[in-house]
Amino acid sequence: MEGLNIPLNHILLVSSLLFSIGMLGLMIRRNIIFILMSLEVMLNSAALAFVAAGAHWGQPDGQVIFMLILTVAAAEVAVGLGLVLQVQRRFKTLDMDSANRMRG
Amino acid sequence: MADMIWLVPLIPLLSAIILMLGSAILPRLLIGLLGVGSVGLAALLTMLLGLEFLANPEPFQLSLWTWMQVGNFSPSIAFYFDGLTLVMMSVITGVGFLIHLFSTEFMEEDTSYARYFAYLNMFVAAMLVLVMADNLLLLYLGWEGVGVCSYLLVGFWYQDSANGQAARKAFVVTRIGDTAMALGLLLLFTELGTLDIQAMVGAANIEWQVGGTLPLIACLLLLGGAVGKSAQLPLHTWLPDAMAGPTPVSALIHAATMVTAGVYLIARTHGLFLLAPTAMMIVALVGLATLLMAAFTALMQTDIKRILAYSTISQIGYMFLALGVGAWTAGIFHLMTHAFFKALLFLGSGAIIHYLHHEHNIFKMGGLRTRMPVTFWSFMIGSAALAALPMTSGFFSKDQILLQAYQFSDIGPLLWFGGLLGALLTAIYSFRLVFVVFFGKANTEPEGDTGWRMAVPLITLCTLAMIGGYFIIPVADVFPVASGDHPAHWVEYVSISVPLLGVLLAYLIFQSRQLNVDRWVSSSVGQALRRFWLSGWGIDWLYDRAFVRPYYRISGLLKNEPIDAIYGLVVAINQTFNHWLVESQTGRMRWYVASMVLGLIVLLTLALQIPALQPTEGAS
Numbered sequence: 001m002e003g004l005n006i007p008l009n010h011i012l013l014v015s016s017l018l019f020s021i022g023m024l025g026l027m028i029r030r031n032i033i034f035i036l037m038s039l040e041v042m043l044n045s046a047a048l049a050f051v052a053a054g055a056h057w058g059q060p061d062g063q064v065i066f067m068l069i070l071t072v073a074a075a076e077v078a079v080g081l082g083l084v085l086q087v088q089r090r091f092k093t094l095d096m097d098s099a100n101r102m103r104g
Numbered sequence: 105m106a107d108m109i110w111l112v113p114l115i116p117l118l119s120a121i122i123l124m125l126g127s128a129i130l131p132r133l134l135i136g137l138l139g140v141g142s143v144g145l146a147a148l149l150t151m152l153l154g155l156e157f158l159a160n161p162e163p164f165q166l167s168l169w170t171w172m173q174v175g176n177f178s179p180s181i182a183f184y185f186d187g188l189t190l191v192m193m194s195v196i197t198g199v200g201f202l203i204h205l206f207s208t209e210f211m212e213e214d215t216s217y218a219r220y221f222a223y224l225n226m227f228v229a230a231m232l233v234l235v236m237a238d239n240l241l242l243l244y245l246g247w248e249g250v251g252v253c254s255y256l257l258v259g260f261w262y263q264d265s266a267n268g269q270a271a272r273k274a275f276v277v278t279r280i281g282d283t284a285m286a287l288g289l290l291l292l293f294t295e296l297g298t299l300d301i302q303a304m305v306g307a308a309n310i311e312w313q314v315g316g317t318l319p320l321i322a323c324l325l326l327l328g329g330a331v332g333k334s335a336q337l338p339l340h341t342w343l344p345d346a347m348a349g350p351t352p353v354s355a356l357i358h359a360a361t362m363v364t365a366g367v368y369l370i371a372r373t374h375g376l377f378l379l380a381p382t383a384m385m386i387v388a389l390v391g392l393a394t395l396l397m398a399a400f401t402a403l404m405q406t407d408i409k410r411i412l413a414y415s416t417i418s419q420i421g422y423m424f425l426a427l428g429v430g431a432w433t434a435g436i437f438h439l440m441t442h443a444f445f446k447a448l449l450f451l452g453s454g455a456i457i458h459y460l461h462h463e464h465n466i467f468k469m470g471g472l473r474t475r476m477p478v479t480f481w482s483f484m485i486g487s488a489a490l491a492a493l494p495m496t497s498g499f500f501s502k503d504q505i506l507l508q509a510y511q512f513s514d515i516g517p518l519l520w521f522g523g524l525l526g527a528l529l530t531a532i533y534s535f536r537l538v539f540v541v542f543f544g545k546a547n548t549e550p551e552g553d554t555g556w557r558m559a560v561p562l563i564t565l566c567t568l569a570m571i572g573g574y575f576i577i578p579v580a581d582v583f584p585v586a587s588g589d590h591p592a593h594w595v596e597y598v599s600i601s602v603p604l605l606g607v608l609l610a611y612l613i614f615q616s617r618q619l620n621v622d623r624w625v626s627s628s629v630g631q632a633l634r635r636f637w638l639s640g641w642g643i644d645w646l647y648d649r650a651f652v653r654p655y656y657r658i659s660g661l662l663k664n665e666p667i668d669a670i671y672g673l674v675v676a677i678n679q680t681f682n683h684w685l686v687e688s689q690t691g692r693m694r695w696y697v698a699s700m701v702l703g704l705i706v707l708l709t710l711a712l713q714i715p716a717l718q719p720t721e722g723a724s
Contacts (some may be wrong), residue, residue, distance in 0.1 A: 023697070023701060026694075026697050027694050027697050027698050027701070028694065035693075096693055096694075097692060
């Protein structure tokens with residue numbers, strides 16, 4: 001195989017690093033926009049892992065799944081942003097905790 | 105005429121229903137007329153029936169309709185009429201009528217006048233069904249009916265909780281006997297296939313051997329019912345407490361009729377008891393033990409009604425003794441005379457209580473002889489008959505019982521001697537009552553003597569108590585003929601003289617005080633004995649310790665539902681977990697995410713640590 005030959009392990013490391021960053025963001029940010037962005041990062045880290053695995057085994061499946069993830073992410077963002085707009089309109093804030101009406 | 109027999113119980117029943125429904129609107133005069141009139145009408149019908157029967161003494165059966173039809177079990181509503189039925193019906197309607205009449209004056213000021221007569225009429229109807237029933241199931245219906253009425257009437261003044269307690273005790277204690285009787289009925293039906301008394305006794309005589317086990321068990325179960333209803337040892341404790349009811353009720357139910365239902369039951373099924381000599385022996389011994397126990401207790405009581413109650417228990421003991429030795433006729437005869445003189449005594453005590461400001465203690469009475477002459481003479485005659493002084497009705501019946509007891513095989517003289525001792529005690533306690541209440545100085549002034557509605561029943565019953573001994577009850581065809589031989593003459597002389605001795609003793613102790621017993625009574629043994637007898641031989645105490653308190657303790661334990669606690673534990677655990685989980689449901693998204701991550705880490709760690717979850721070699 002031509003070109004750069006990055007070992008699979010490195011790519012997976014980067015992918016899990018990205019995933020952890022996304023999850024950390026999800027856990028500690030309050031702003032909904034940032035939460036959505038963290039989600040996006042997590043999705044893409046998973047997609048990266050798929051692509052890397054596909055390249056490693058020389059299979060097209062990884063890229064097929066990447067396309068699927070891309071679609072899911074687009075749909076998710078569309079719904080998510082719609083929700084963000086509604087939250088902003090109703091609560092006049094984007095702070096997740098202050099918009100919380102649920103009490104266990 | 106004979107076809108009209110069903111009217112006899114129906115009239116009081118209808119009257120009871122009318123009184124129950126119209127208790128709020130009927131005027132008092134009409135209530136009294138209905139209550140007394142219905143029983144009077146029943147008495148009149150009974151008299152006509154009796155006259156017809158005496159002219160042509162042929163027992164007959166009247167089947168009205170089939171009560172129920174279950175497989176081969178088809179009891180019918182049917183009446184059987186023979187000499188025994190006639191005697192019982194006459195006592196119930198005759199004495200019942202007099203007591204109803206007496207009640208109109210006794211209950212004059214009571215607010216629940218209609219309720220009283222409704223219950224009393226219902227009682228008469230149920231009692232008539234009991235004695236007229238052709239099969240044991242219908243008899244059982246009447247048996248329970250009188251039990252209910254007894255309960256209602258003992259607790260008639262229910263505002264006082266002690267009366268309710270007494271009523272409950274009466275109901276529960278007799279229920280123990282009734283359960284035995286129900287079992288006996290079931291046994292008889294499964295073994296003999298019928299509950300019609302005549303057919304059943306016939307079948308038993310064919311299928312069962314004399315002295316066999318089955319007749320013994322059946323008879324003992326029936327005896328259990330009789331013992332409960334007739335207040336014999338060991339189920340007698342309810343009767344003294346049942347005196348909480350109005351006094352005419354005590355006269356009718358707890359002296360003249362209902363408590364003798366057990367005697368009637370045994371007499372009616374005497375064909376079965378003849379097959380079980382052991383059971384008869386037990387009947388005789390129960391009677392003897394009861395009559396002695398109750399006589400000693402009556403000697404110590406101070407409440408006029410309790411004296412009479414224990415005396416009733418004692419006299420029914422004589423009837424049981426008679427039945428046990430096979431003196432059926434004498435037993436039923438004593439039932440009848442006892443109904444006369446004990447109703448008389450109870451009504452007399454009712455008059456005293458009514459006109460003496462509801463005083464029950466005999467030592468607070470005294471000197472009533474001149475102040476209440478009608479009552480005094482009633483009591484004199486009633487006590488003479490109770491003590492079986494010669495020429496009174498009680499003398500004839502009790503004498504027969506004692507003579508026949510003497511002739512009973514083996515233990516006959518022993519039974520006779522016990523009965524004699526009882527007769528002595530009876531004379532002492534009944535005349536103790538007379539001397540203390542009617543002689544001496546007056547402690548409480550009565551409001552007057554009886555009015556005519558009290559005097560007429562008293563005088564009629566006086567007459568009956570005097571001449572009742574000359575009646576010849578038409579039961580010759582019902583019972584097997586007693587042996588004709590007489591015991592030695594000295595037995596008879598002793599039987600006659602013992603009650604006289606008792607009266608003399610009572611006179612010396614309680615009236616002239618020439619015989620001073622104070623020294624004995626005040627000695628420590630005398631005191632202990634007095635307390636022992638006063639408490640009715642401590643039987644109430646014993647039952648309280650043996651049954652009532654353990655029962656309360658067990659129910660106290662069960663009240664908290666120990667079995668339920670196990671299931672309660674499951675619920676409690678679930679609820680605890682639920683609380684914990686509810687706490688975790690904060691609605692904070694970041695906590696959820698954090699816990700998800702935590703869970704993921706735990707699972708991944710486990711997956712890496714546990715060998716079974718490791719990927720196999722070939723998979724990668």
